[in-house]
Amino acid sequence: xxxxxxxxxxxxxxxxxxxxxxxxxxxxxxxxxxxxxxxxxxxxxxxxxxxxxxxxxxxxxxxxxxxxxxxxxxxxxxxxxxxxxxxxxxxxxxxxxxxxxxxxxxxxxxxxxxxxxxxxxxxxxxxxxxxxxxxxxxxxxxxxxxxxxxxxxxxxxxxxxxxxxxxxxxxxxxxxxxxxxxxxxxxxxxxxxxxxxxxxxxxxxxxxxxxxxxxxxxxxxxxxxxxxxxxxxxxxxxxxxxxxx
Ligand code: NAP
Numbered sequence: 001x002x003x004x005x006x007x008x009x010x011x012x013x014x015x016x017x018x019x020x021x022x023x024x025x026x027x028x029x030x031x032x033x034x035x036x037x038x039x040x041x042x043x044x045x046x047x048x049x050x051x052x053x054x055x056x057x058x059x060x061x062x063x064x065x066x067x068x069x070x071x072x073x074x075x076x077x078x079x080x081x082x083x084x085x086x087x088x089x090x091x092x093x094x095x096x097x098x099x100x101x102x103x104x105x106x107x108x109x110x111x112x113x114x115x116x117x118x119x120x121x122x123x124x125x126x127x128x129x130x131x132x133x134x135x136x137x138x139x140x141x142x143x144x145x146x147x148x149x150x151x152x153x154x155x156x157x158x159x160x161x162x163x164x165x166x167x168x169x170x171x172x173x174x175x176x177x178x179x180x181x182x183x184x185x186x187x188x189x190x191x192x193x194x195x196x197x198x199x200x201x202x203x204x205x206x207x208x209x210x211x212x213x214x215x216x217x218x219x220x221x222x223x224x225x226x227x228x229x230x231x232x233x234x235x236x237x238x239x240x241x242x243x244x245x
Contacts, residue, residue, distance in 0.1 A: 008087030010035035012189035016215030022046035029073035061108035066116035081128035085114035110158035170233030185239025187213035209240030
């Protein structure tokens with residue numbers, strides 16, 4: 001059986017990805033930063049699918065914690081064949097009011113963590129390849145990587161950086177390890193729960209599918225990229241048609 005690490009999988013999209021991997025037969029490492037009990041609930045639900053699940057608390061913006069996450073996962077699950085860099089935070093602050101510390105925090109959590117986790121995962125991914133698996137890394141970016149975003153320039157910039165990191169790592173780790181990204185549009189999670197009714201109406205009017213994304217929609221895309229053996233360095237846009245490129 002193969003195994004996967006999903007960062008930030010205590011809630012939202014990461015939770016749906018962890019449960020999708022479990023349903024597909026993968027042992028999973030469920031990572032949380034602050035939501036410990038929610039992470040244990042995700043692991044319990046994963047075990048009900050008949051796979052192993054380990055819960056690891058780690059602030060993945062800290063490279064030592066990221067290394068600890070990958071070591072624990074590899075030790076307890078017997079290796080790591082897939083990594084999903086999903087952990088992320090958002091913050092709405094106009095540039096004139098944005099402190100360098102806040103800019104750095106969002107960058108650390110959203111993109112530096114992906115570098116740190118991928119680097120820590122590399123020996124395990126190579127070992128998985130040698131053992132005959134088809135390892136992959138999937139980075140969770142955002143539609144805002146393309147459009148930019150008012151009052152969240154640091155968030156949009158971090159998601160743009162993730163797309164460049166994805167292509168660079170796809171080249172660095174070829175041919176053994178495929179690296180791709182998924183760029184969700186508006187997905188209903190805690191991250192987007194602060195919308196007013198008027199904002200929701202405006203957002204929905206811009207989505208041809210006529211609804212928000214569900215975490216499971218993004219999990220479907222991540223599962224596709226995990227299995228798509230001839231796809232690397234690519235970004236899969238999952239946004240209900242909001243942005244057609
Ligand atoms: P969410 O519901 O707020 O969940 C965020 C997850 O990330 C939680 O599990 C949280 O863990 C974890 N996390 C945050 N900081 C962390 C850290 N320093 N170390 C480890 N884990 C950390 O957000 P979401 O909507 O599911 O977003 C997941 C990803 O999708 C993010 O990268 C986000 O930018 C991206 N995305 C979301 C949308 C959307 O519309 N929702 C759109 C495009 C892209 P704890 O609760 O344990 O702290």
